[in-house]
Amino acid sequence: MQSLNRSRTQSRANRSLSLGGMDFAEPKKKNNFVGKILLTAVLTALCILMLKQSPNFNTPSVFSHHEEGVTHLLVTGGAGYIGSHAALRLLKDSYRVTIVDNLSRGNLGAVKVLQELFPEPGRLQFIYADLGDAKAVNRIFSENAFDAVMHFAAVAYVGESTLDPLKYYHNITSNTLVVLEAMASHNVKTLIYSSTCATYGEPEKMPITEETPQIPINPYGKAKKMAEDIILDFHKNSNMAVMILRYFNVIGSDPEGRLGEAPRPELREHGRISGACFDAARGIISGLKVRGTDYKTADGTCIRDYIDVTDLVDAHVKALEKAKPGNVGIYNVGTGRGRSVKEFVEACKKATEVSIKVDFLERRPGDYAEVLADPTKILHELNWTARYTDLQESLKVAWRWQKSHLNGYGPVLVSSI
Numbered sequence: 001m002q003s004l005n006r007s008r009t010q011s012r013a014n015r016s017l018s019l020g021g022m023d024f025a026e027p028k029k030k031n032n033f034v035g036k037i038l039l040t041a042v043l044t045a046l047c048i049l050m051l052k053q054s055p056n057f058n059t060p061s062v063f064s065h066h067e068e069g070v071t072h073l074l075v076t077g078g079a080g081y082i083g084s085h086a087a088l089r090l091l092k093d094s095y096r097v098t099i100v101d102n103l104s105r106g107n108l109g110a111v112k113v114l115q116e117l118f119p120e121p122g123r124l125q126f127i128y129a130d131l132g133d134a135k136a137v138n139r140i141f142s143e144n145a146f147d148a149v150m151h152f153a154a155v156a157y158v159g160e161s162t163l164d165p166l167k168y169y170h171n172i173t174s175n176t177l178v179v180l181e182a183m184a185s186h187n188v189k190t191l192i193y194s195s196t197c198a199t200y201g202e203p204e205k206m207p208i209t210e211e212t213p214q215i216p217i218n219p220y221g222k223a224k225k226m227a228e229d230i231i232l233d234f235h236k237n238s239n240m241a242v243m244i245l246r247y248f249n250v251i252g253s254d255p256e257g258r259l260g261e262a263p264r265p266e267l268r269e270h271g272r273i274s275g276a277c278f279d280a281a282r283g284i285i286s287g288l289k290v291r292g293t294d295y296k297t298a299d300g301t302c303i304r305d306y307i308d309v310t311d312l313v314d315a316h317v318k319a320l321e322k323a324k325p326g327n328v329g330i331y332n333v334g335t336g337r338g339r340s341v342k343e344f345v346e347a348c349k350k351a352t353e354v355s356i357k358v359d360f361l362e363r364r365p366g367d368y369a370e371v372l373a374d375p376t377k378i379l380h381e382l383n384w385t386a387r388y389t390d391l392q393e394s395l396k397v398a399w400r401w402q403k404s405h406l407n408g409y410g411p412v413l414v415s416s417i
């Protein structure tokens with residue numbers, strides 16, 4: 001574990017430096033007893049003085065104490081796509097944020113953007129750690145006074161989950177258990193959990209309500225469902241405030257262009273439609289392959305519910321504000337409006353102003369015709385509703401970031417588009 005929080009690393013470095021400079025004493029008169037005592041006294045005084053000057057001595061770490069009027073959130077997976085956008089919103093709303101991420105999929109560059117926006121002490125710290133490491137997680141919980149946890153960290157590609165299911169049960173189900181155990185033993189009472197519409201599988205009736213039976217059909221959906229079950233079982237016998245948010249298809253990025261979506265290049269093949277669309281617009285891939293044009297939908301292509309990340313993050317803040325000890329809230333987070341793949345591709349062409357080549361192919365096994373949220377419950381109970389529902393506009397915002405970050409959060413590349 002390594003803390004990248006600026007003030008902390010600095011003060012730590014200062015302290016070890018000053019202590020390191022102190023073991024110089026090599027008294028010349030060996031049996032000068034009084035001299036030795038004097039030297040010891042002077043050294044001790046010096047030591048105390050130096051320690052006192054170190055910021056860590058008087059104010060250990062702002063993050064380690066609860067503070068009246070300040071809510072301190074642990075954001076797991078905060079270097080990732082959704083987690084970084086959530087952290088930005090929380091910081092803007094004056095929350096104190098600790099990001100824990102092992103950067104296996106997220107980007108340190110996103111954390112740096114946040115640190116530059118919120119450099120003041122006590123706002124944001126980043127801790128590099130793996131949630132699969134229960135010892136590290138417990139240490140983080142004992143060294144930090146969290147009021148609530150937003151648990152985003154996960155692996156999240158349906159296709160990959162069928163190829164490597166253990167990775168999914170490990171990094172979703174088992175890691176959620178680790179987080180939950182740490183919360184229980186350190187008395188952290190509020191959990192906002194990232195779940196997914198993939199926990200519903202292929203329901204017969206659309207739109208999907210929170211009462212729709214959950215019968216997931218791939219390891220990703222199953223791992224998330226299991227994590228939900230663990231949370232709910234634990235909750236029954238505890239005073240924890242739990243909010244489970246089941247997201248539909250997340251798109252878009254920060255309207256002010258500070259953050260974006262930058263998955264590892266090797267994950268492109270598992271990627272989502274918006275990523276593929278931007279890659280096609282950039283010429284990284286030759287075009288888009290639309291699989292299935294004979295579904296029982298208006299234009300024959302699959303229908304999905306696309307939710308803008310800004311709205312999604314807003315749902316998290318509302319869930320946090322309404323979380324009550326002993327209560328559990330489960331909510332779909334979607335727009336309630338379906339868009340076909342054809343519509344999506346058209347919106348993407350307009351947003352990028354690139355005439356992307358589209359091939360229409362056979363169906364891909366495992367895709368279902370229509371997935372649509374019924375967001376009534378979250379409107380009634382949390383007063384949340386999607387506001388960024390212009391697909392083309394969401395894609396335009398995301399494209400703007402993509403175009404100016406051809407190398408993601410890495411070093412800037414110069415190019416002709």
Ligand SMILES: NC(=O)c1ccc[n+]([C@@H]2O[C@H](COP(=O)([O-])OP(=O)(O)OC[C@H]3O[C@@H](n4cnc5c(N)ncnc54)[C@H](O)[C@@H]3O)[C@@H](O)[C@H]2O)c1
Pocket residue numbers: 076077078079080081082083100101102103104105106107129130131132151152153154155156171175194195196197246247248249250251
């Ligand atoms: N993107 C979507 O469309 C979508 C839809 C439904 C649900 N979700 C859920 O939202 C959450 C965030 O997804 P995302 O799209 O931002 O993914 P992401 O891959 O961009 O972010 C996940 C983050 O978690 C971190 N992480 C993974 N395993 C870790 C571990 N063992 N220890 C520490 N950090 C770890 C990764 O490094 C990454 O930064 C996930 O729980 C995902 O299942 C996403």
Ligand SMILES: *[C@@H]1O[C@H](CO)[C@@H](O)[C@H](O)[C@H]1NC(C)=O
Pocket residue numbers: 102103104130131132171
């Ligand atoms: C991230 O965590 C996994 C375990 O979940 C671990 O195997 C992997 O080495 C970690 N990655 C990094 C970059 O630390």
Ligand SMILES: *[C@@H]1O[C@H](CO)[C@@H](O)[C@H](O)[C@H]1NC(C)=O
Pocket residue numbers: 104105155166167168170171
């Ligand atoms: C997930 O778990 C596996 C172990 O099953 C590990 O090898 C991997 O690094 C973990 N993390 C990610 C992001 O895949």
Ligand SMILES: *[C@@H]1O[C@H](CO)[C@@H](O)[C@H](O)[C@H]1NC(C)=O
Pocket residue numbers: 383
């Ligand atoms: C619900 O949200 C709207 C828009 O943000 C706000 O104007 C309204 O006051 C809210 N209603 C309640 C009951 O909080």
